[in-house]
Amino acid sequence: MSDQVQVVHAARPTMKDVASRAGVALKTVSRVVNGEPGVTPETTKRVLGAIADLGFRRNESARLLRTGRTATLGFIVDSWREGENAAVYHGIEIVVREHGYLLYAGSTDAEPELEERLALTMCARRVDGLIIIPTPGPHEYLRAEIQAGVGCVFVMRPPSLVRADVVLPDERGGARAAITHLIEHGHQRIGFLGPPAGHRSAELLAGCREALGSSGYSLVELDSAADLASADVTAVLCASQEMTREALRASADAAAPPAIVGFGDFDFADVVSPSVSVVAYDPVLIGRTAAELLVGRLTGDRTPPRRIEVPTRLIARLPR
Amino acid sequence: MSDQVQVVHAARPTMKDVASRAGVALKTVSRVVNGEPGVTPETTKRVLGAIADLGFRRNESARLLRTGRTATLGFIVDSWREGENAAVYHGIEIVVREHGYLLYAGSTDAEPELEERLALTMCARRVDGLIIIPTPGPHEYLRAEIQAGVGCVFVMRPPSLVRADVVLPDERGGARAAITHLIEHGHQRIGFLGPPAGHRSAELLAGCREALGSSGYSLVELDSAADLASADVTAVLCASQEMTREALRASADAAAPPAIVGFGDFDFADVVSPSVSVVAYDPVLIGRTAAELLVGRLTGDRTPPRRIEVPTRLIARLPR
DNA sequence: CTGAAAGCGCTTACAG
DNA sequence: CTGAAAGCGCTTACAG
Numbered sequence: 001m002s003d004q005v006q007v008v009h010a011a012r013p014t015m016k017d018v019a020s021r022a023g024v025a026l027k028t029v030s031r032v033v034n035g036e037p038g039v040t041p042e043t044t045k046r047v048l049g050a051i052a053d054l055g056f057r058r059n060e061s062a063r064l065l066r067t068g069r070t071a072t073l074g075f076i077v078d079s080w081r082e083g084e085n086a087a088v089y090h091g092i093e094i095v096v097r098e099h100g101y102l103l104y105a106g107s108t109d110a111e112p113e114l115e116e117r118l119a120l121t122m123c124a125r126r127v128d129g130l131i132i133i134p135t136p137g138p139h140e141y142l143r144a145e146i147q148a149g150v151g152c153v154f155v156m157r158p159p160s161l162v163r164a165d166v167v168l169p170d171e172r173g174g175a176r177a178a179i180t181h182l183i184e185h186g187h188q189r190i191g192f193l194g195p196p197a198g199h200r201s202a203e204l205l206a207g208c209r210e211a212l213g214s215s216g217y218s219l220v221e222l223d224s225a226a227d228l229a230s231a232d233v234t235a236v237l238c239a240s241q242e243m244t245r246e247a248l249r250a251s252a253d254a255a256a257p258p259a260i261v262g263f264g265d266f267d268f269a270d271v272v273s274p275s276v277s278v279v280a281y282d283p284v285l286i287g288r289t290a291a292e293l294l295v296g297r298l299t300g301d302r303t304p305p306r307r308i309e310v311p312t313r314l315i316a317r318l319p320r
Numbered sequence: 321m322s323d324q325v326q327v328v329h330a331a332r333p334t335m336k337d338v339a340s341r342a343g344v345a346l347k348t349v350s351r352v353v354n355g356e357p358g359v360t361p362e363t364t365k366r367v368l369g370a371i372a373d374l375g376f377r378r379n380e381s382a383r384l385l386r387t388g389r390t391a392t393l394g395f396i397v398d399s400w401r402e403g404e405n406a407a408v409y410h411g412i413e414i415v416v417r418e419h420g421y422l423l424y425a426g427s428t429d430a431e432p433e434l435e436e437r438l439a440l441t442m443c444a445r446r447v448d449g450l451i452i453i454p455t456p457g458p459h460e461y462l463r464a465e466i467q468a469g470v471g472c473v474f475v476m477r478p479p480s481l482v483r484a485d486v487v488l489p490d491e492r493g494g495a496r497a498a499i500t501h502l503i504e505h506g507h508q509r510i511g512f513l514g515p516p517a518g519h520r521s522a523e524l525l526a527g528c529r530e531a532l533g534s535s536g537y538s539l540v541e542l543d544s545a546a547d548l549a550s551a552d553v554t555a556v557l558c559a560s561q562e563m564t565r566e567a568l569r570a571s572a573d574a575a576a577p578p579a580i581v582g583f584g585d586f587d588f589a590d591v592v593s594p595s596v597s598v599v600a601y602d603p604v605l606i607g608r609t610a611a612e613l614l615v616g617r618l619t620g621d622r623t624p625p626r627r628i629e630v631p632t633r634l635i636a637r638l639p640r
Numbered sequence: 641c642t643g644a645a646a647g648c649g650c651t652t653a654c655a656g
Numbered sequence: 657c658t659g660a661a662a663g664c665g666c667t668t669a670c671a672g
Binding site (some may be wrong): 012055057058059060061062064065070075080081083085086087089090093097102103104105106107120121122123124125126144148241245248249252266267268270271272273 | 332375377378379380381382384385390395400401403405406407409410413417422423424425426427440441442443444445446464468561565568569572586587588590591592593
């Protein structure tokens with residue numbers, strides 16, 4: 001795993017080097033570098049000169065070790081294949097940048113073991129906090145770290161076996177809006193295309209049932225787009241971008257394709273065929289919200305763990 | 321910028337704490353933690369016991385400071401909006417994980433100032449190397465860092481004003497294949513939709529001209545998809561996903577839409593309408609290649625800077 | 641087999 | 657206004 005050879009870098013000048021070149025004590029260099037008051041303009045100039053001559057740049061890692069914090073957050077994502085996740089990242093970064101943090105990032109391919117390894121590695125580097133799009137696995141391994149003061153915010157899905165903040169889209173409300181819209185357009189037998197288990201499916205199905213109420217109309221659960229034709233539905237709600245894509249492929253050559261509603265907007269949504277409606281939400285906002293919550297935790301917010309739902313809205317598109 | 325309040329973490333046990341609890345010297349704890357030979361099974365057991373009792377986890381940041389390296393690379397991306405970039409990231413991560421590094425990541429919104437700030441911040445933390453999808457701005461600011469031993473590999477675009485490794489798709493070859501294909505299908509007046517300046521456009525246009533040769537057929541440069549109709553072309557090559565999307569939107573209601581070829585594959589490419597062909601390349605491979613090159617540099621590869629082109633291939637799709 | 645000392649590059653807490 | 661000492665949490669180089 002660690003097969004690096006020790007590389008001989010051109011030696012970097014340190015504060016000690018600057019001090020001896022300027023003919024002052026280490027502490028004086030530190031004062032100048034940190035802009036602390038109480039240094040003669042003359043001394044300051046000498047130090048600044050030495051810094052420039054040597055091309056000195058303070059080693060932030062050393063400073064942070066002494067300071068006790070790392071000014072670093074970690075972002076752990078289940079997969080870079082989901083288009084939304086890069087947008088979540090972007091939202092996190094906006095906040096991170098504002099507050100002077102740097103971000104470790106890593107992905108897990110939805111494997112619990114990789115997630116644990118990555119999260120604990122980041123904790124061993126003493127990140128101040130972690131934002132995680134969790135795998136379905138258990139998360140007790142984080143308890144000791146949370147106890148030790150590491151902030152943890154989950155995104156898109158709640159974690160299992162640990163109490164922590166979570167920020168996600170209002171899936172239930174989105175599903176309700178989708179089903180209501182489909183019913184209004186005359187659909188009475190609607191398919192649901194998504195994994196049989198998992199948080200997303202459970203929430204979406206709950207929303208669907210709420211919207212169906214006592215209408216008597218039926219919801220048909222499908223695990224594969226291949227079953228779309230035989231299921232005899234006139235519309236389908238897809239749980240993810242991937243499912244939406246599968247439904248589109250399966251319907252490409254259909255004489256009467258079903259009305260497709262996808263959960264989550266995507267870049268080419270307005271130019272696919274057959275046309276799709278989407279339950280859109282703002283993944284950038286999810287990232288921002290999570291990061292702001294985390295920064296709040298790190299700066300003293302001791303209120304109980306929160307669950308924040310970001311609104312969804314239906315973007316309906318008629319058949320082209 | 322840095323408005324964090326110092327948070328009181330539950331004190332983390334250190335090696336010193338473990339040592340005193342186990343009744344041994346610090347160095348012995350270090351030996352056990354590092355699996356160094358020459359410790360009695362009995363002593364080992366005592367130390368391990370103390371570690372477990374205290375919930376000790378070695379502070380990697382402290383270890384790395386002493387060691388002189390950080391086992392950290394940085395990835396700087398111009399934008400998370402380009403779908404390919406998350407895939408490049410994934411490729412980098414595969415290699416990073418294998419070699420036991422951790423990755424700082426950040427985006428620049430294609431702003432040179434942000435890139436410089438981010439890169440120098442990472443360098444101040446003493447990253448071992450940097451992988452950068454560069455903004456169009458100048459990159460001399462990196463010279464001192466490269467001199468000091470920071471490895472730098474650029475991706476997707478070469479940097480300006482600094483010599484360094486670069487990994488990118490074979491844009492010219494891709495454009496050649498696209499134009500050749502279009503000519504074979506009877507197109508004689510072909511549009512090019514892309515920014516008027518920049519590396520990508522220059523390479524693509526060069527490839528187009530090579531393929532057109534002395535055919536006498538014409539290439540029409542367009543900066544906006546809105547000009548597509550009036551330009552009187554029967555086909556168009558789009559320089560990026562964004563341009564492809566614009567071309568699709570502009571052609572959605574056209575009676576006779578142009579044949580569209582997009583540079584860069586994307587998730588829904590097979591279900592859009594009108595249909596598009598794409599010049600595909602593997603962004604994951606680009607990331608892997610860049611990371612492997614960088615790791616090579618960090619482990620002693622002193623050969624001159626390289627330019628590596630990853631192959632492209634045309635995925636042709638007939639009108640639906 | 642085990643440990644006391646010095647040091648990575650900085651900051652903190654005190655003196656002068 | 658300036659500096660010598662101690663320390664952040666580890667490892668390195670040496671002794672015993």
